[in-house]
Amino acid sequence: MGIEIGIEWLTLIMFGSLLVLLMAGLPLAFVTGGLACVFLFILGDARALNIVPSRIFPLMTNYQLSAIPLFIFMAAMLERAGIINDMFDVIYKVLGGVKGGLASATIIASTILAAMVGVIGAAVVTMGIIALPAMLKRKYEPKIAMGSIMAGGTLGILIPPSILAIIYAVVAEQSVGELFIGAVIPGLMLSSMYIAYVTIRSYINPELGPAIPEEERVTTAEKFRLIGKMTAPITLVVVVLGIIFSGVATPVEAAGIGTFGAFIVAAIHRKLDWPTVREACTTTLKASAMVIWIMFGATIFVGLYVLEGGQQFVQEALAATGLGPWGILILMQILLVILGMFLDWVGILLLCVPIFVPIIKALGAQAFGLSSPEDLVLWFGVLYLVNMQMSFLSPPFGYALFYLRGVAPPEIPMGEIFRSALPFLGLQVLGLVLCMLFPEIITWLPSLVYG
Numbered sequence: 465m466g467i468e469i470g471i472e473w474l475t476l477i478m479f480g481s482l483l484v485l486l487m488a489g490l491p492l493a494f495v496t497g498g499l500a501c502v503f504l505f506i507l508g509d510a511r512a513l514n515i516v517p518s519r520i521f522p523l524m525t526n527y528q529l530s531a532i533p534l535f536i537f538m539a540a541m542l543e544r545a546g547i548i549n550d551m552f553d554v555i556y557k558v559l560g561g562v563k564g565g566l567a568s569a570t571i572i573a574s575t576i577l578a579a580m581v582g583v584i585g586a587a588v589v590t591m592g593i594i595a596l597p598a599m600l601k602r603k604y605e606p607k608i609a610m611g612s613i614m615a616g617g618t619l620g621i622l623i624p625p626s627i628l629a630i631i632y633a634v635v636a637e638q639s640v641g642e643l644f645i646g647a648v649i650p651g652l653m654l655s656s657m658y659i660a661y662v663t664i665r666s667y668i669n670p671e672l673g674p675a676i677p678e679e680e681r682v683t684t685a686e687k688f689r690l691i692g693k694m695t696a697p698i699t700l701v702v703v704v705l706g707i708i709f710s711g712v713a714t715p716v717e718a719a720g721i722g723t724f725g726a727f728i729v730a731a732i733h734r735k736l737d738w739p740t741v742r743e744a745c746t747t748t749l750k751a752s753a754m755v756i757w758i759m760f761g762a763t764i765f766v767g768l769y770v771l772e773g774g775q776q777f778v779q780e781a782l783a784a785t786g787l788g789p790w791g792i793l794i795l796m797q798i799l800l801v802i803l804g805m806f807l808d809w810v811g812i813l814l815l816c817v818p819i820f821v822p823i824i825k826a827l828g829a830q831a832f833g834l835s836s837p838e839d840l841v842l843w844f845g846v847l848y849l850v851n852m853q854m855s856f857l858s859p860p861f862g863y864a865l866f867y868l869r870g871v872a873p874p875e876i877p878m879g880e881i882f883r884s885a886l887p888f889l890g891l892q893v894l895g896l897v898l899c900m901l902f903p904e905i906i907t908w909l910p911s912l913v914y915g
Contacts, residue, residue, distance in 0.1 A: 467506055471777045478503060478769060483806075492811045493754070497761030500768050507772065519767040520760050527716060528634050533752040534719035535625050538704075540744035541726035542580050545735040547697045548590050551576060554690040556598065557682045564666025564673030566602060567612040568659045570595040574616025575655045578623040579701045588617030588864050592871035605672040606876055607884040608662060614864040615658045615888035618856040621809065622849050623651035624705060625715065625722075628809055629849060631759065635813060636821045638841055640715045641708050645910045646846045653905065654853070654895045661891060696732050700725040709913060755810055762814030770818065778819050779826070789831035793844075796820055797851055797896065804855025808863065812855065817848070832903065839907045843899075846906040850899055854892045857885040 469477070478499065485495045504512045523529065542548070552573045559565035559572070570591055577587050591613045599609035621628050624644035633640040666673035682690070704722040707713045713721070730736040766774075782792050796816075803812045821844065829840040856864040859882045868881055899905050 469507065471773045474503075474507075474769075474772055475774065475777060478765075482765075486806070492808060493757035493761040495761070496758070496765040496811070496815075500761070500764035504764075504768055507768075515767055515771065516764055519763045523634075523756075523759055523763060526634055528630060528640055528714075529756075531625070531630050531640070531716040531719040532627050532755060533748050534716070534723045535627060535630075536751045537744055537748040538719065538722040538726040539580055540747040541723070541730055541740070542697060542700075543590060544740045544744055545726075545730035545733045547580075547729065547733065548573075548577060549594055550733075551694055551697065552591070552594050552598075554694050556595075557690055558687050560676035561681050562663070563670050563675050564608070564662045565675060566595070566599045566604060567608050567662040567666070567673050570599070570609075570612045571616040571655060571658045571662065574613070575619055575623065575652070576698070576701070577616075578620040578651070579625075579705065580697065587620050588614060588867040589871055591617055592868050596868075596872060599673075600873070602676060603671075603674055606880060608665065608672050609884075610868060610872065610876070610881055611884040611888045612658060612662055614857055614868055614885055615891070616655070617864055617867070618853045619651055619655055621853050621856070622647050622654065624648065624708065625719065626849065627755065628813065628852060629845075630715065631755070631810065631813055632817060632845055632848065635817045636841065636845060638845060641711065642842055642910050642914065643845050643849075644705075644708055644715065645913050646842050646906045647849055649905055649909055650846055650850055650895065650899050653898070654850070654892065657891045657895060658888060661887065696729045700729055711913075758808075758810040759814060762811055766815055766818050775819055775822065779823055782823065789827045792823070792827065793832070793847075793900070796824075797847065797900075800848065800851045801854055801858065804852065804862075805858050806861055807855075809852045809855060812852065813848075820844075834903055834907070839903070839911075842910060843903045843906050847896065847899055850892070850896050854889060854896070857889045857892065859885070 481499055482495060485499070486492065501513065501516065504515060552569065555569040555573050556566060559569045562568065573595070574587055574591055577590070595613055596609055600606065620626060624647060626644070626647065629643045629647060630640055632638070633643050662673065700722065703725065704718050707718040707721060708715050727736060730740060769775075782795070785791070785795070787795060800812060800816065803816070807815075821841065824840065824844045825837065829835065829837050832840065832843070834840050834843060856862050859865060862885065865878075865881050865885060869878060872881065
């Protein structure tokens with residue numbers, strides 16, 4: 465038999481070594497998986513290593529997860545087909561005459577983009593390449609321009625079909641469709657808050673976001689013609705989400721239809737050729753492999769921790785703080801925000817959700833004034849998704865900040881990118897608080913759809 469270590473020390477050693485190795489810049493997937501194997505061997509004997517396949521196999525054979533590569537592929541195809549450029553162009557010309565219109569156009573385009581693309585990096589980078597130069601050329605204040613690109617880009621985590629929601633549903637053993645529907649209103653609410661912020665700031669001080677000059681605006685007839693160009697991709701999104709929401713098909717089947725639709729849309733835009741398909745496949749392979757590897761590593765790590773009594777330990781530690789149910793919920797949200805500064809979202813999900821969800825379930829729906837346990841799990845799930853958006857914007861390691869750094873003009877300092885994210889980070893905190901205080905924002909639509 466292996467060495468006996470008390471759970472307090474084990475917690476410290478396991479999570480301490482995890483942080484140290486991550487700070488050293490090693491990839492999360494191999495750090496979690498590798499550490500788990502080392503600890504398994506130290507704590508147990510050769511037989512204890514059987515946990516590894518027994519944790520990984522259910523993930524490998526999980527049907528719901530096959531939606532991930534399909535949605536990523538659909539996004540990659542649409543991106544290669546130049547749909548995103550067209551879309552920004554359309555919204556930009558339709559809204560150009562409004563003060564702050566380009567920033568609003570960026571956020572609206574990102575919102576629609578989020579519904580096509582479950583992947584964040586794609587949205588921030590693409591909008592950074594298309595929208596940022598357009599706004600800077602029109603004398604927009606760089607902070608507003610960059611902030612709206614990053615904030616809009618992070619909506620992909622919330623608005624279905626979000627890949628994070630699929631993984632969350634698998635880990636928390638919940639319905640993917642329900643989580644998708646629960647996230648719609650919070651997603652649109654945040655999107656509207658960003659637009660309101662940008663518009664109000666631009667009306668108070670028109671120099672922040674000037675309207676396009678008269679000679680560049682387009683006629684109403686031209687606007688309709690432009691919107692006509694967008695019918696194919698938008699129909700695709702409506703069909704995919706419609707199928708999921710009406711319950712005609714599971715998210716996986718809808719993803720299959722979406723992928724097929726992406727081929728058709730690419731063909732209509734005359735971009736269906738071998739290089740496009742090949743590049744889309746490569747993107748899909750890289751992105752899916754990264755996500756799945758992290759899942760494998762983290763699930764073994766957490767599995768071992770729970771097996772050694774970690775779950776019990778965290779529960780008792782939270783009870784010992786003397787906080788009520790709300791205190792515990794707020795503490796969890798703060799922990800998620802802090803982790804979000806350092807880890808990526810798949811990692812946080814797999815390290816926290818298996819430990820947090822049972823604790824929240826144990827507190828019971830009544831504690832939060834909700835009617836049923838199903839509502840409770842759904843509510844916590846969407847709060848988690850809203851919270852994870854913040855991890856993309858929070859310095860020092862927010863991904864969106866670095867995605868934008870990669871495509872922003874070199875003369876813009878990193879500090880300014882950090883500062884441009886702060887007002888939008890504030891709006892996300894406000895959104896999270898609203899969702900916590902008024903659970904109906906999350907539970908109303910699913911209860912309408914699923915009765």
